[in-house]
Amino acid sequence: xxxxxxxxxxxxxxxxxxxxxxxxxxxxxxxxxxxxxxxxxxxxxxxxxxxxxxxxxxxxxxxxxxxxxxxxxxxxxxxxxxxxxxxxxxxxxxxxxxxxxxxxxxxxxxxxxxxxxxxxxxxxxxxxxxxxxxxxxxxxxxxxxxxxxxxxxxxxx
Amino acid sequence: xxxxxxxxxxxxxxxxxxxxxxxxxxxxxxxxxxxxxxxxxxxxxxxxxxxxxxxxxxxxxxxxxxxxxxxxxxxxxxxxxxxxxxxxxxxxxxxxxxxxxxxxxxxxxxxxxxxxxxxxxxxxxxxxxxxxxxxxxxxxxxxxxxxxxxxxxxxxxxxxxxxxxxxxxxxxxxxxxxxxxxxxxxxxxxxxxxxxxxxxxxxxxxxxxxxxxxxxxxxxxxxxxxxxxxxxxxxxxxxxxxxxxxxxxxxxxxxxxxxxxxxxxxxxxxxxxxxxxxxxxxxxxxxxxxxxxxxxxxxxxxxxxxxxxxxxxxxxxxxxxxxxxxxxxxxxxxxxxxxxxxxxxxxxxxxxxxxxxxxxxxxxxxxxxxxxxxxxxxxxxxxxxxxxxxxxxxxxxxxxxxxxxxxxxxxxxxxxxxxxxxxxxxxxxxxxxxxxxxxxxxxxxxxxxxxxxxxxxxxxxxxxxxxxxxxxxxxxxxxxxxxxxxxxxxxxxxxxxxxxxxxxxxxxxxxxxxxxxxxxxxxxxxxxxxxxxxxxxxxxxxxxxxxxxxxxxxxxxxxxxxxxxxxxxxxxxxxxxxxxxxxxxxxxxxxxxxxxxxxxxxxxxxxxxxxxxxxxxxxxxxxxxxxxxxxxxxxxxxxxxxxxxxxxxxxxxxxxxxxxxxxxxxxxxxxxxxxxxxxxxxxxxxxxxxxxxxxxxxxxxxxxxxxxxxxxxxxxxxxxxxxxxxxxxxxxxxxxxxxxxxxxxxxxxxxxxxxxxxxxx
Numbered sequence: 002x003x004x005x006x007x008x009x010x011x012x013x014x015x016x017x018x019x020x021x022x023x024x025x026x027x028x029x030x031x032x033x034x035x036x037x038x039x040x041x042x043x044x045x046x047x048x049x050x051x052x053x054x055x056x057x058x059x060x061x062x063x064x065x066x067x068x069x070x071x072x073x074x075x076x077x078x079x080x081x082x083x084x085x086x087x088x089x090x091x092x093x094x095x096x097x098x099x100x101x102x103x104x105x106x107x108x109x110x111x112x113x114x115x116x117x118x119x120x121x122x123x124x125x126x127x128x129x130x131x132x133x134x135x136x137x138x139x140x141x142x143x144x145x146x147x148x149x150x151x152x153x154x155x156x157x158x
Numbered sequence: 159x160x161x162x163x164x165x166x167x168x169x170x171x172x173x174x175x176x177x178x179x180x181x182x183x184x185x186x187x188x189x190x191x192x193x194x195x196x197x198x199x200x201x202x203x204x205x206x207x208x209x210x211x212x213x214x215x216x217x218x219x220x221x222x223x224x225x226x227x228x229x230x231x232x233x234x235x236x237x238x239x240x241x242x243x244x245x246x247x248x249x250x251x252x253x254x255x256x257x258x259x260x261x262x263x264x265x266x267x268x269x270x271x272x273x274x275x276x277x278x279x280x281x282x283x284x285x286x287x288x289x290x291x292x293x294x295x296x297x298x299x300x301x302x303x304x305x306x307x308x309x310x311x312x313x314x315x316x317x318x319x320x321x322x323x324x325x326x327x328x329x330x331x332x333x334x335x336x337x338x339x340x341x342x343x344x345x346x347x348x349x350x351x352x353x354x355x356x357x358x359x360x361x362x363x364x365x366x367x368x369x370x371x372x373x374x375x376x377x378x379x380x381x382x383x384x385x386x387x388x389x390x391x392x393x394x395x396x397x398x399x400x401x402x403x404x405x406x407x408x409x410x411x412x413x414x415x416x417x418x419x420x421x422x423x424x425x426x427x428x429x430x431x432x433x434x435x436x437x438x439x440x441x442x443x444x445x446x447x448x449x450x451x452x453x454x455x456x457x458x459x460x461x462x463x464x465x466x467x468x469x470x471x472x473x474x475x476x477x478x479x480x481x482x483x484x485x486x487x488x489x490x491x492x493x494x495x496x497x498x499x500x501x502x503x504x505x506x507x508x509x510x511x512x513x514x515x516x517x518x519x520x521x522x523x524x525x526x527x528x529x530x531x532x533x534x535x536x537x538x539x540x541x542x543x544x545x546x547x548x549x550x551x552x553x554x555x556x557x558x559x560x561x562x563x564x565x566x567x568x569x570x571x572x573x574x575x576x577x578x579x580x581x582x583x584x585x586x587x588x589x590x591x592x593x594x595x596x597x598x599x600x601x602x603x604x605x606x607x608x609x610x611x612x613x614x615x616x617x618x619x620x621x622x623x624x625x626x627x628x629x630x631x632x633x634x635x636x637x638x639x640x641x642x643x644x645x646x647x648x649x650x651x652x653x654x655x656x657x658x659x660x661x662x663x664x665x666x667x668x669x670x671x672x673x674x675x676x677x678x679x680x681x682x683x684x685x686x687x688x689x690x691x692x693x694x695x696x697x698x699x700x701x702x703x704x705x706x707x708x709x710x711x712x713x714x715x716x717x718x719x720x721x722x723x724x725x726x727x728x729x730x731x732x733x734x735x736x737x738x739x740x741x742x743x744x745x746x747x748x749x750x751x752x753x754x755x756x757x758x759x760x761x762x763x764x765x766x767x768x769x770x771x772x773x774x775x776x777x778x779x780x781x782x783x784x785x786x787x788x789x790x791x792x793x794x795x796x797x798x799x800x801x802x803x804x805x806x807x808x809x810x811x812x813x814x815x816x817x818x819x820x821x822x823x824x825x826x827x828x829x830x831x832x833x834x835x836x837x838x839x840x841x842x843x844x845x846x847x848x849x850x851x852x853x854x855x856x857x858x859x860x861x862x863x864x865x866x867x868x869x870x871x872x873x874x875x876x877x878x879x880x881x882x883x884x885x886x887x888x889x890x891x892x893x894x895x896x897x898x899x900x901x902x903x904x905x906x907x908x909x910x911x912x913x914x915x916x917x918x919x
Contacts, residue, residue: 036589074392135592137836137866
């Protein structure tokens with residue numbers, strides 16, 4: 002058995018240690034918000050936080066996440082009835098088209114704002130370049146990150 | 159078994175006729191003839207609310223039991239607690255219909271949008287009419303019927319209130335899910351009126367008073383997607399999220415060259431791998447749209463299935479498989495392009511040859527583009543569950559209905575032996591469509607695998623599967639010739655289009671041009687001809703089929719002609735349009751030259767056409783008409799050292815009639831610009847020995863955020879019937895950028911994508 006801490010809860014899973022974290026989250030723990038896109042860490046759809054850092058869970062063996070804090074899109078909101086500022090901005094700006102990549106986009110954006118609370122367009126472009134959106138919602142992603150950053154920095158957008 | 163050469167693959171004609179078939183089928187089933195469409199009151203069957211049509215399959219059965227011969231076709235239910243449920247009829251794949259279609263109903267119902275809960279409709283073309291996502295048709299097909307459905311419910315609520323208050327219905331008004339009687343100050347909520355309204359007669363369609371456009375409160379506003387909260391919190395929503403207790407996980411390996419069969423495979427070794435429940439060969443039925451031969455592996459997790467697939471060794475019998483080589487096909491096409499006229503003349507005019515001989519100036523050019531993949535972010539997948547003689551499917555599909563060979567149903571019925579009434583297909587939100595999910599090959603595979611298992615089975619394609627086994631957008635070649643007179647006016651145009659056929663007779667999707675292709679119908683001397691090369695690589699509809707490549711070749715060439723004639727491109731294009739008129743008087747979905755000129759002028763004005771640009775920077779203009787949408791783009795581009803191209807901004811003007819959801823409409827245009835730019839800059843596939851050469855996103859470079867330009871959007875406020883926006887804003891992007899590159903650098907882009915070296919010296 003492997004012990005994992007996902008979204009604050011300790012979970013015991015009986016899987017091969019080489020299994021990518023993505024499939025433990027989706028198939029074993031039923032947390033299907035984290036998405037499969039490419040399997041080779043190229044598209045970012047599977048992005049989660051491991052000890053606060055954005056990682057591509059499709060290419061991280063679950064054994065590497067033992068004793069770490071794993072946060073998935075299901076655990077991004079600070080409380081049950083409260084969305085993260087990024088989630089609010091994503092809803093209000095209506096970022097999504099198909100929506101499939103957006104969990105990964107949000108997790109990458111959340112990692113960015115932790116280290117850079119007031120990112121420029123260029124900072125956003127660099128931090129978000131690992132996340133593909135096939136529908137092309139990049140214009141709104143930039144806008145939503147700026148809006149969330151403004152809210153986190155004291156309200157005035 | 160059918161041979162590969164006899165397989166059914168969609169041509170562009172097939173696709174158009176498919177959509178028409180869907181719509182005709184719908185009419186025959188539910189009498190969608192708008193003037194005669196009736197909304198059925200089913201409230202007698204349920205307690206305490208107004209129910210127009212039905213919103214669950216369970217309710218449907220109850221209603222049918224209670225009322226015998228009811229065939230409900232509407233979408234609304236109102237509960238006494240005031241909640242209004244509206245069903246969204248068509249599959250959602252990112253085009254926004256799950257929000258926009260219910261908005262149309264809510265507008266005429268005069269419902270407060272916050273009171274509305276939207277649910278995905280179940281598949282029942284008898285009850286809802288055509289249920290598919292394709293051809294940018296959801297809005298134009300359903301605009302009037304949805305308005306009438308909303309207006310009927312509103313009329314019944316008003317009737318109920320008027321009777322309670324003993325006043326005339328004429329004296330009542332509605333707003334925000336309330337009926338009001340201004341003279342007496344009385345008002346009642348839709349929830350309060352629901353039970354009484356349920357006993358009111360359903361009004362005749364002819365008696366319904368629809369709103370004037372000036373009275374719209376919801377339509378045209380920025381409304382956010384109804385699934386947004388689920389998307390941002392990672393709730394199960396997509397086909398691939400389907401999960402059942404005891405579910406098994408499958409993968410399926412097919413020959414990398416289409417048409418190859420399994421000669422042998424190391425099944426014993428695979429069956430011994432961790433978590434593997436079974437592994438077996440499926441022979442398939444030879445139909446590329448349904449089930450091709452391969453090896454299925456079923457395991458207790460996706461990872462164990464994928465791990466076993468990586469260890470799978472298959473010897474393929476490729477005697478009937480595709481041997482296509484893009485290198486060889488390109489060389490052949492180049493050779494053929496020396497002929498100004500192709501094997502089949504689609505359109506020609508008398509004196510075409512003389513028109514070129516007598517011209518003041520002529521230009522000849524050769525344009526080309528490669529095959530590309532749909533690359534939906536959500537890989538193809540489907541979940542199937544066989545229980546006794548019943549089969550249930552959960553699939554992210556654009557075409558869930560049964561309409562013959564185009565789709566899964568004929569295989570599920572004839573190939574697997576399920577009776578039509580024992581098959582249920584649930585349409586689940588899809589992570590991107592773009593035409594790929596009009597085919598249901600993954601549904602057939604999942605069903606064929608699940609038919610052999612005693613558990614629900616989810617089939618997931620790897621990204622490699624998805625890229626190798628697509629219905630590709632075909633590559634193509636255009637040998638173009640144009641002539642201008644001494645006044646610089648376009649006098650003759652000729653296109654020898656070289657494309658592909660898989661059946662040896664008809665062009666693949668996007669592989670046939672027709673006589674109405676711009677600018678042929680607008681000038682005196684024009685010719686369109688084509689030559690088809692036989693291939694085995696499957697092709698299919700890719701967002702704005704045909705248009706997405708014809709626009710690049712032809713609208714770039716029009717600019718070349720303007721340059722050759724020493725004319726301003728804007729003026730040259732407007733001159734071709736001429737006087738405002740419909741190209742086909744009887745077809746409101748045809749090109750209208752006045753609407754075309756309108757968007758061309760608007761885009762040019764908003765982008766500052768004609769302003770001085772610094773060295774290395776330029777503006778490029780392009781117009782294209784497709785899917786009933788008139789769209790013009792102006793791209794602002796710089797070309798720097800080493801010919802590095804940067805697209806700074808794209809200004810878009812669109813005339814698609816009144817806008818339903820402004821946010822959704824702008825999102826489709828922003829996405830079309832970026833999708834168009836992605837294909838123009840980066841995307842192309844090689845094919846050798848029948849095998850697609852790229853297999854994942856490390857080789858297939860979908861545009862990323864640093865390359866995304868600013869997009870500015872302007873809509874023409876027109877009174878024409880509204881039309882769809884899933885596709886028409888994509889085609890003009892490539893030529894607008896190509897023309898801007900020329901303006902900035904004097905270099906012409908003759909071949910997409912730019913990354914493959916498509917720019918002239």
